[in-house]
Amino acid sequence: MLTIDALKARGSKVEEGLARCMNNESFYLRLAGMALKDGNFESLRAALESNDAKGAFEAAHALKGALGNLSLTPLYEPASALTELLRAAKPGDPVPPAAPPLADALFAALADHLSLLD
Numbered sequence: 001m002l003t004i005d006a007l008k009a010r011g012s013k014v015e016e017g018l019a020r021c022m023n024n025e026s027f028y029l030r031l032a033g034m035a036l037k038d039g040n041f042e043s044l045r046a047a048l049e050s051n052d053a054k055g056a057f058e059a060a061h062a063l064k065g066a067l068g069n070l071s072l073t074p075l076y077e078p079a080s081a082l083t084e085l086l087r088a089a090k091p092g093d094p095v096p097p098a099a100p101p102l103a104d105a106l107f108a109a110l111a112d113h114l115s116l117l118d
Contacts, residue, residue: 001116002029002032002033002036002116002117003029003116004018004025004028004029006116007032007072007113007116010074010109010112010113011073011074012070012071012072012073012074013071013073014028014071015071016071017032017069017070017071017072020069020070020071028070031070032070032072033117035066035067035070035072035075036110036113036114036116036117037117038062038063038066040059040060040062040063040066041059041063041107041110043055043058043059044056044059044060044063044082044103044106045103045107047059047095048095048099048100048103051094051095052095053086053089053090053093053094053095053096053099054086054089054090054091054092054093056082056086056089056095056099056103057083057086057087057089060079060082060083060086061083061087063075063079063083063106064076064079064080064082064083067079068080072113074109074112074113075106075109075110075113078102078103078105078106078109079106081102082099082102082103082106085098085099085102086099
């Protein structure tokens with residue numbers, strides 16, 4: 001179940017995220033649940049599979065913002081690292097070799113957090 005305690009146990013800085021949500025726990029948890037289902041995760045996966053560094057940057061950057069605002073640290077940190085790695089990408093650039101391990105860390109954290117929604 002998606003709870004404040006479950007997110008804390010996974011390393012999220014929940015107090016920071018809650019502060020951005022006026023300390024409204026139900027609002028924060030609703031946003032966190034929405035963030036875990038963000039379509040940019042699938043966009044990122046598709047861009048990586050098609051070797052599209054610019055598309056991967058755009059998806060990772062969007063995720064970085066949403067995850068950072070909610071202080072979902074285990075997801076934010078790899079999304080942030082991936083964003084910075086891909087920041088200089090231009091259309092047609094291939095995905096650098098360092099990107100897949102960062103993406104793997106992000107998707108592993110996502111899978112762990114998605115288990116809270118069951």
